[in-house]
Amino acid sequence: MNANLGKLLRNKRGITPVLSNLLLTIVAVAAMALATTATYVITSNLRDTMGERVVIEDVWFNNLTNNIDIYLRNVGRVLVRFSGVYVNRTKSSFTGNLSLEIGEHGWLNISKSWSPSDLFYIDIVTTRGTHVGGYYNAA
């Protein structure tokens, strides 16, 4: 009985294939998990970028603050975050709604002085790279 047990414990011939199979399985599962995650991330990013739609409801050259106030609406299918505002190709600071949920709307206040009859090209950029804007004349 003891002799048989000792023989069994010394017999290590079957362990190497088990270990190699186990390692291969772990590597294969890890690779698939990585590939699936990458696929998910790439697809999500593409979908988000394609689904961004923003419209400018109103541009107000505000006499009271001497700033430019812009009212935006998210008409797309994803949340929109604003990363920059360019007035006549120059980056301008802004306050207000930095992000808009689907269907949400709100003001974006641009710190930029203006005079009546000035013409501005306003370009609002989102974090995903969507541009919205156009030429606006200060009334």
Next chain:
Amino acid sequence: MRLKRDRRAISNVIVVMLSLILIVIVVTNVVLWSYQMNQLDWERMHEELKVIGVSRVSGTEFTFENAGALTCHLVALWVDNSTYHQRYDMNLFINSGDIALYVREDITLPDKPYSVRIVTERGNIAIYSNDPT
């Protein structure tokens, strides 16, 4: 017998199949989403809304015409002049080809010149201007 024991090609087949499944998932997802967004843009392009009249009654009466082929959902109304920009929420559906009267007791028109703008849910804007110039 030798063929039955030979399993060298199976792993390759499995890898190719899994890769194909991933590629199909990516392409299907992107194509479907792209189709949905194209549909959204198409609908937006084919919306045709007009503000054909604004008049003072007890409050203000607006007349809208949907000249497009799709039902419009109006979500916002703006009354602007040079010193005053006021937004009003609204919720009005106008069927294709219909003319709708919309009365708001809470809106008082400013002095001329002013403009009235309506915004649809799809993001289109129709403007009515009462500027004599």
